[in-house]
Amino acid sequence: MRRPVLTATAAAVVLLSAACTASAPDPSSPPASEQTTGQTAGQTAGQNAGLPGQDEIRHSPNMTVVANVPLQAPFDGPQAWGTDMAFEGHYAYVGNYEGFTVHDISDPAHPKAVSRVVCPGGQNDVSVAGDLLFVSVDDPRTDDTCAAGPGDPSDPKEWEGVRIFDVSDKTDPRYVASVRTECGSHTNTIVPGKTPDVLYLYVSSPGPIDDSPTCPPPHQNISIVEVPVRHPGDARVVATPALLEGTGSADDVSAGCHDITAYPEKGLAAGACFGDGVLMDISDPVKPRVLQVVTDQENFSIWHSATFNDAGTKVVFSDELGGGLAATCNAQVSPEKGADAVYSLTPDHRLVRQGYYKIPRPQGPKENCVAHNGSLVPVPGRDVMVQAWYMGGVSVWDFTDAAHPREIAYFERGPLPPELELGGSWSAYYYNGYIYSSDITKGLDVLRLDDPLTAPAGKVRMTGFNPQSQHPYGRG
Template sequence: MTLYSPRTRRRRLGVATAAAGLLAALLAAGPVSATPDPGDKSSAPKSVSKSTEAEVEKAISAGDIPGQDEIVHSDNIQHVTNIPKDALPGTNSDLAFQGKYAFAGNYDGFRVFDISDPKAPKTVAQVLCPGSQNDVSVSGNLLFLSTDSSRSDDSCASTTQPATEKSSWEGMKVFDISDKKNPKYVSAVETACGSHTHTLVPEKKNVYVYVSSYSPSATFPDCKPPHDGISVIKVPRNAPQKAAVVNFPVLFPGDGEDGGGNPGAPTNPGVSKTTGCHDITVLPSKDLAAGACMGDGILFSIADPENPKVIDQVQDNVNFAFWHSATFNQKANKVVFTDELGGGGAATCNEAIGPDRGADGIYDITGKGDKRKLVFKSYFKIPRHQADTENCVAHNGSLIPVKGKDLMVQAWYQGGVSVWDFTDSAKPKEIGYFERGPLTTDKMTTGGSWSAYYYNGYIYSNDIAKGFDVLKVSDARTDPAKKIRLGELNVQTQPDYFG
């Protein structure tokens, strides 16, 4: 039986001893793996010590954390419905929206939902096309899908193949979604080091795609160091089969194999070496973009979309292990960067890790034009401790459009979904949440909300293990957002809500 509870947990989880070992490992090694988000398949559950298991069970019994799979939420959040995974059993990933449809990425392909009735979403199509991460975006009649695992070819029937093989393929796939019930695969573009994520810069005749990828190796024929830029693909709307890479702008110029990004360890212990970008968010109305690039955060101009130009570059070698994603506020005078400490597969939302690691970093944007600077103001992390069997860290989120306020909804893997306010850059605060108790109490099992986005009055969350969740927030602070209606939303291509 599903349990609903508005009560706020005390979150006194006593896991400091167990987590101390994890913290030491994270500080020494940086991200848990070379590819921070879960790999080609969901990570196999890893057993925890008997003492950790006992601590988790004790915390559940004491009411400090929810019970296994128990649903809890704040008074202002309603869990509307859940649609379990169906024909695509892989890891659920990112989300995109168009009209009455939601597009949900999955490591086995993507699923199309009719969300005209958010209380009862209906599956319109499920497309089998394996290849992590299957990050998904839509623009007009086109759907874009990232492949960041080495495949035998560019087809949807491909199999895994070592990246050391020259014939291996990874990159971007393009589908025609003019018929939502029958998406058609129309073209593919191979990109250096694949496509971990991608970001659309849409224009009338063309769609530019910024492809983020990283972790090169001298043994990879198509992904050799230095890999200190992004691939720019130009896709003609009327001839998507002609999609092609038109540039590879170097964002971190420098000499030698390492380029000019963060050198990582041993210079900066516990920080990722910058060998590309993880994710980019563009604000087309302002010709502006923010890049989360492993060991660096950057601000750059996209006035010429084929030739983006870096304006400012920042690092945080104390508390940020892996710059993962970025979100502008509506006025474009702030950026929220996320730190994916532990690569999305570790328990970092506990007392031992603390409030400043695996968190969001809020930066004000000062100055004008090419003299703009990113100025750090504060960190935000969910205030609810999680069990040491729950992967939890800052992940994908979006603005909740309320004029004059900076409100955001964000996924935290098994930390659930958080609604928070960063109107005061120096004093961010959580104003609502939804979460499930741990998937397991005797193993570290990867799960939880990958992406949580606000779209046309509801919050939609793609849970890695549990499926597609619909939430509704009812709060005087967020209610004005219900008036905002969009025809399309790719969160990494931020709209001008009030322009």
């Protein structure tokens, strides 16, 4: 999201008309769990026409609500919003504007929060590598400690960037280091080094801010942080490549990149850089090289995120229409304005736009709804993605036919209570047979997808997963 608004990030999206195709029957009720919230059981659109009621849960017959872990103290304040997720082993790390939570998901029907770390900073998006957790902070703080308060962007002593935690003890994560980065860190992407002893973080951040000593114009670059895995306290910025130089984005009110997805096995990365989509060669991780810049001035507002298909022959870019705060999933918004845009990626590394996707279920006039974070459902031979849509819920869609993507499953809640202005699924990712959704106000949802089309994905086991660091079928 654009500075200085410190709220949720998002991207709005489109579709060619597609009906929800649900194949497997839904059990009469989801399994009981000590973490369930007691909200209304799922209804399908056919069973109950019209918009769902306040907090009412609906889902397609092939999607089952397995469990929910609600936000609890100390993450129960008015802006203790849940954000992004990462996975390592049988743990899920979920960011929050007030810190982060470590969940034990060894039994997906009974997930448990084993620790909640208070360390405020927007957005606290996370990525994990072994025993190291990297947390992005994109608002100025008075210093780099967890006790720091909101800072002043005009003060050169203020801090924002990446915090590093040792999470070898999941019940007691330990803060070990911080790295200041230009314009902060909106998101971070792990890129492996040439040896296992080193990894790199591609740090994306918006900017510039006029008269700011820490985020001055022009802001055409990303920051690359080198992390010695055995000595994370020595992490430092080793490069600030100007990826956007000459693209036109540097002249925008908000330049820089919002999110970068790396596919190291292919030597490629795709950056959603606000005004552009950027394809990069990252065969030398410290010297990324721009291969192509694509724009969509007619339909895209702020380029938000990117996802490769497993074969590396397609890239899905999403757009942040409305900044995550607007109700854009309705008839008043053109289906081509703000979108998941599906691009083919040719053998000579050229991006060619093929089609758009948007959820086919209209949302209410007060439901913030745009396409947000998602990942592949690892179905061999097909291109299937699960994606968060804020108050539009969670959508599973097939883009094997890039020109005609279609939804195959969904889960959503009805409107929030009037006193809450922002909510819904921030991130939705597939991991080892289940979909995990970080809901801004409701906590962690666990969903099961039961469909013949996606059944082969259940055979894929991952040892860990950072959605912005793609590997063939995840990792493991």
